[in-house]
Ligand code: ADP
C-alpha cells in the first residue's frame with residue numbers, strides 16, 4: 001500500500017510515503033509503517049549495520065525495508081556481518097596464528113551453525129535453503145583453509161587477516177538476499193571484490209573511485225535493469241589485481257557511500273540501531289536526542305572525533321556529488337532519523353553535538369635540542385603518514401621544545417616504533433631528548449558549524465569543565481571553527497560530556 005503523506009517531521013522533503021507490509025510470514029509479529037524521506041524512482045543505497053542483521057528477526061526486518069525500497073524505486077543494499085561476527089573472526093585468526101588451529105576451526109563451525117540457524121528460521125523452501133547453505137558452506141570452507149594455513153605457518157599477514165575478517169559479510173549477504181527473495185522479489189548477493197577497487201593497504205584500504213565507478217556500474221546496473229535487488233557485502237573490496245582488502249573496522253558505512261557515489265545514487269540510507277546522529281553518545285549521555293539535520297562537515301567532525309554511528313571516512317565519497325545521507329533506526333523505521341546534507345540546518349545556539357574518542361595516546365617528540373632542528377615537525381608527520389596513523393590533534397608549545405599529538409591507541413605502537421627509527425641518530429646525539437607516550441587520554445570535541453560567529457563558546461566550554469574539576473591537558477580549535485577539541489584524562493570523559501551537554505542545552 002502506498003499513500004502520499006505530509007512533510008517529514010523536520011521539514012524534510014515533502015513527499016513522504018507510507019508502506020505497510022505484512023511481516024507475519026517471517027515470524028516478525030508486528031506490522032510496521034515505513035516513512036520514506038522521499039519517494040523517488042531514483043536509486044537508494046541502503047546499508048544495514050551488524051545489529052540490524054544481528055539475528056533472524058533483525059534480518060527479516062532489514063529485508064522488509066530493502067523490499068519496500070525496491071518497490072518504491074531502485075535499491076541496492078550493503079550489509080555488515082551479523083553483530084559480533086567480525087570480532088570473533090579476528091579472534092579466530094589470532095588464535096590460529098598462536099598455533100590454535102583446532103580452536104579456530106571450532107570458531108568457524110560455530111559461525112556456520114549460527115548462520116544456518118538463521119537460514120532455517122528465515123527460508124522455508126528446502127530447495128532454496130540448499131542453494132544458500134552451499135554458498136555458506138563454501139565461505140566457511142575458505143575460512144577453514146585460511147585458518148589452517150595460518151596455524152601451520154604461525155604467521156598472519158595483513159592480507160590473510162583481511163581474508164578472514166571479511167568472511168562475516170560474505171555470510172550475511174547471501175542470507176539477506178534469500179530473505180528478500182522470500183518476499184517475492186528477485187535478489188542476488190554480490191561480493192564487493194567485484195565492485196570496489198582499492199589500493200593495497202590491507203586493513204584500511206582506500207577506494208580508487210574511477211575504477212570503482214566503472215566496475216560497480218558494470219556489475220550492478222544490469223541487475224537493476226532486470227529487476228534484481230543487489231545485496232552487496234560491506235567492509236571489503238579488492239585491489240586492481242583482485243586481492244581482497246578491507247576498509248577498516250566499521251567500514252561498511254564507507255562501502256555504502258563509495259557505492260552511492262559510484263552508482264550516482266539519489267540518497268544513501270544508513271540503517272543502524274539508534275534514531276540518527278544524536279547530540280552525544282547515548283550510552284554516555286542519557287538525554288541525548290536526535291539531530292534532525294546536520295551538515296557534511298559537522299557529521300564528518302563528529303565521526304572523526306569518535307561518534308561510532310559513522311565511520312570517519314563515510315562522507316568523503318558523497319561530498320562532491322552532494323548526495324544526501326540519512327541515518328535511520330532499522331528497529332523503528334517509521335522514524336525519520338537524521339539527514340546529512342551539504343549545509344545542514346541551523347538549530348541556533350551554535351553547538352550541535354559533542355563527541356569523545358577514548359582510546360587515545362598522546363605522543364610527544366621533543367627536548368631543548370629540537371630548536372636547532374628545523375625539520376622535526378616535517379619528519380614527525382611524514383612518519384605518521386607513512387604508517388597511516390591518523391593524527392587526531394596537534395599542539396606545539398611556542399618555545400618549540402615539544403611537539404605533541406594524539407593518535408588512536410590502536411595506531412600508537414607502530415607510530416612510536418617508526419618515530420624511534422626515524423629519530424634514532426638524533427636521540428643518540430641528544431638532539432631529540434625524548435619520544436614520550438601517554439596512553440590514558442581522551443579527546444572531547446564540541447561541534448557545530450554556527451559556532452563560528454557565535455562568541456563565547458570556548459569560554460562557556462572551559463568554564464563548565466572548570467566547575468566539574470576536569471583538567472585540560474591540551475586544546476585545539478580548527479581554523480574552520482566547526483569544532484573545539486581538547487585533551488583530558490580518560491576517566492573524566494563522562495563527567496565532561498554530561499557537563500557540556502547541560503551547559504549548551506542539548507538535552508531533551
Ligand atoms: P552499526 O552496527 O549499525 O554500524 P554502530 O554500533 O557502528 O552501528 O554505531 C551505532 C552506535 O553508535 C549507537 O548504538 C551508539 O551507541 C553509538 N554512538 C556514539 N555516538 C553517537 C552519536 N552521536 N549519535 C548516535 N549514535 C552514537
Ligand code: ASP
Nearest residue numbers: 080086235249250251252
Ligand atoms: N563488520 C565490520 C566490522 O565489524 C564492518 C562493519 O560492520 O561496518 O568492523
Ligand code: MG
Nearest residue numbers: 049250308309
Ligand atoms: Mg558501524
